Amino acid sequence: MPKSITIMKQALAKNLKSFNFWFMILFPLFILAVLALIFYFTAGDSKTPTALVSDDPQIAELLTEVEGIELDTSITSPEEARTALENKEIQAYFQIAGEATDLEVEIIHTLGLAESLTNLQMIQAILSNYQMQARAAASGIDPELVAEMLQTVDIQETAYYVSDEGLVQQGNNIAVTSVISYALTLIVFLVILFYPNIIVTDLAQEKGTRVMEVILSSTTSNQHFFGKILSILVMILIHFLLYTGIIALLWPFVKGMNQVQIVLDMIDVEELLAALNIYIFVFILLGVLIYVIMAAFLGSVSSSNEDAQKAIMPLTLLGMLGYFAGMYGLTNPQQPLIIISSYIPLFSPFIMPIRILNETVSTTSIWIIMIINILFLALVLFITLIFYRSNLLVYSDGNFIQGVGRAFNIVKSERKN
Template structure:
């Protein structure tokens, strides 16, 4: 019978929140934003025009070489003088014009554009002019094309990070490290958003029942322990539903979108399997513990107030801790080796935000990772025990005093009850 009552509480909390407009908007808002961004990107790519430029030069070879470029710009061959080019630019018939001069085997170019012109990437122009200049000098020196190719071939430099784990050497490519770091960023941002939302929800759940005196009726048929865990499990199931919704929608969007050219272009060079592996690895453990710690403490803080209107003030400490953790994680994203980040990654409130970045940058070994997980697990159990004990003491106490006074009084009541039992 007790189990049945527990699941009734879970189901009611779950049903109420999943059907709420706030939850629906919470689920749909990232999807709508992503869809809008994708639509804008697609529209821009379809309507984008290739800028037209003119080249002013006496060297026909240079003009022909520059006109061979496709996609970056088109060449207006009718305009051959600076005066005509400037007039066309004034009328906005040109995006710009390039004046090329040659002196002492050196080619110089001056690209002129107006403030309203379409932007032209001059990097390609610079590369083409450099190649022409190199060939001209090589020809004068009597060098073959093979000699020129050997001279201009750039050195090949790769970045490999060595990681020493249990005395063994492991390699980590720069691309893998970047994927891990962005996976950590996604997890940190998700924890930040989910923590703020669900901490508020669970605190409101308890405060609303307490404020309307319904709590007295509820606790006459179920224990405070069942009520506490019922609310907590119900909210965590709502959180799980939201995550699964994103996973399902993301899979559908990917399957449909990968047939479009612009989606293929956007995903080019991105290893989705490696990205998902980074998200589902250790990061999911920190995500779960982070949500649990903040939700448990939110339930306690929600039981300290007598009105829903006071929930915002009650969970302010949690909100501040979340902000510190999130911005600490962003700081760790840039500087994972800083002592402040290393210390903060073992503080349970901040571990979910900071430790994923340290793992991604390989600045912590497996012993450190497991130590942080154990610390979080122990801290979660302590939080659960303390919150549940204090919840039993104050859930039926109504007061308009400050949060600290309510917390202190709850602590005194809890100690008195323990003294009576002993």
């Protein structure tokens, strides 16, 4: 074990100094920073500068309360409104004529504003309601009775999923859990896309430069293997801690934003924390271990960087299939294809967090799938250790497929002997 720790430290020191590792960490942060800046500067302009030309002061009071528009009450005539529109002081103005019982409404706006003025239907509803109230008053009908007749019906939503235990009620954070599910699926995909590639490349470089012969002269293949695996796990932990630290530093500034506060008000924190249970992280850990160990197997039969890139391709494709299955599962978590795929260990880390967060899987199924993943991990580890020991010092001038075939032949002959 001490030699495995030494190998882990050496691999860690090498990879932490590499450009690829820091690019993996900083590039997503750069993208998020750009998106945050765009969001920050556009959020302040979310209200549409608008004017109203009308002789009815009650209409101005009604439109002032509408969110999404900023009503300039200093503009009162069509000439002033048109001039303000030409000077880009406003983006639209309403010109309302006629009596309250028969309103004539026209909106004049700059090109393309109709798409950004998303509350136009709300304004139409307000003015229609105002006109109806005026007509009711003119006809001698009680306005309160009209208001009661126009009152909308509140619809309460209760979502269930069908499990082996019958109908189970879903939580109130469906929208939020969907976002978290997407984020977890993307994170798993990025980890599986990047870190297995590191171990394959490391092993191919050590074999290609014959450094492997020096290393194995003072340690065993198993110690070398576990040292490499530990280095990858520590790198993932460092990656996670760096992101956690950055989020902790920025959170006091981010949570004060109005848009973020609106989202937080919609979330039932206790229920959300209950949904983020330990099972999710167990499946992610098992999935990462399976992919990293399989990458070590592929790296052990590679003899150069070119072989390493070819070797990692099947694993990358499997990861992509799992990611796309997870994306499909976000909107269809109870589809038979998604349920069956969640039992496949190579796809479980992508799909099971989604099924758990959306509460579409029973506890019994969770344990069954977890046992399948553990057994598959043990099988992959057993096979990899055999090939790892037999092929670390075997060099092949052929392509990767030939190298795999040669590795099987070597293991077969060793087993016979």
